Amino acid sequence: MDVEASIKQWLYNHEQEGIELLQKLVQEPSKRGREAKAQAIIMEKCKQLGMDIDCWELEGDSLRQHPQFHCDRSDFSGNPNLAAVLKGSGGGKSILLNGHIDVVPEGNLHDWVEHPFSGIVKDGKMYGRGTTDMKGGTVSLLMAMDAIISLGIQLKGDVIFESVIEEESGGAGTLAAVLRGYRADGAIIPEPTNLKFFPLQQGSMWFRITVKGKSAHGGTRYAGVNAIEQAMVVIDAIRELETKRNEALDHPLYETIPIPIPINLGKISGGDWPSSVPDTVILEGRFGVAPNESIEAAQLSLTECLSELNTVHEWFQIKPVEWEWFGARWLPGQLEENHPLMQVLTDKFISVFNKEPVIEASPWGTDGGYLSVVGKIPVMVFGPGITEMAHDANEHIELRKITEAAHVIALTILEWCGMDDA
Secondary structure (H helix, E strand, O other): OOHHHHHHHHHHOHHHOOOOOOOHHHHOOOEEOOHHHHHHHHHHHHOOOOEEEEEEEOOHHHHHHOOOOOOOOOOOOOOOEEEEEEEEOOOOEEEEEEEEEHHHOOOOOOOOOOOOOOOOOOOEEEOOOHHHHHHHHHHHHHHHHHHHHHHHOOOOOOOOEEEEEEEOOOOOOHHHHHHOOOOOEEEEOOOOOOOOOEEEEEEEEEEEEEEEOOOHHHHHHHHOOOOOHHHHHHHHHHHHHHHHHHOOOOOOHOOOOOOOOOOOEEEEOOOOOEEOOEEEEEEEEEEEEEOOOOHHHHEEEEEEEEEEHHHHHHHHHHHOEEEEEEEEOOOOOOOOOOOOHHHHHHHHHHHHHOOOOOOOEEEEOOOHHHHHOOOOOOOOEEOOOOHHHOOOOOOOEEEHHHHHHHHHHHHHHHHOOOOOOO
16 A cells, blocks of 8 residues: 555545534634633544543642743633544654644624634635634644544554643643643644744743823823823833844844744723823733743843833833733744754655745744743644734635645654554
């Protein structure tokens, strides 16, 4: 049997089944705290494949007390993690296939042409929240495993499939899976790379800055100090810091990315009355961390920036700017360009597409940092979704690319894990 030809034929013959599975997943709005129903669909598929299933809820002091646990969710009950294992015969390398089941909120419904959880198919694309980020990638993983199992191929190495919660809020699900003992010789995360290779992933963390002013009546605003106006000074300093940090990041994989490690201001609140001078403004945002940078070094850069502002700015000498790190955090990660996993993936990509893959750095954080930093697992991010569509209104995915990604991943599993000729 020509195994690779059989894999290709099986995948394209069963493409419609993958589309139907994705549609079911998209129609379950697995936003934070509501992951269970979509997870049940994944579990049923893994049962059909005959895999060994482990389903558990995230709890316990070992998780919450881990130094890399950063999550503001107090209760995970009713929304489990899932791992499913396809045992090998022995003697081969193991691979971990990691996908997340949670999706971000849909945002303003008026910005969507179709309902965000419709899963409607038009012109070879499926629309809906989670199609690209990243239920489409998860379906690629399941299709790849389905092809191998259905064709009766016996692997030497183990395949570990994970469907985790909490990726969008800091990676607690993947951290929990690592602490539960799920490790492998290599890992693939099918986040939406548009079939590019992302060996570098930036990290990120959330910050909160408090800017203080002095209240007064709006009619005599000159008697107060407007915290909103002072916040503008802080924002200017953050923009300068962002420019400085990115100019210092010299890596060829970032050449096509305008701002490799952004500092995003995502939320601002201040003041409580139109006719009063506001005395407090709170800024919250996301701080990008370079792949080769420690979390501590990134934090220090903001500390130095705001400390200097407190020293030189007349008002901040009286009422210093305050800052803290809170909530979600994603660890940076990187895979060496000559790593065997990179080489195998490249060879199989060329086999499928008859061309070299495009290699870039990830513009966002993934759970890869938890796998590589905490689990010591080499990680490649490669998936079928459209990078620019993640978290956007009218999110969609090109359906053929799900099958193409599954094709590359299935061939990679065969080569990486090895096949038992017996």
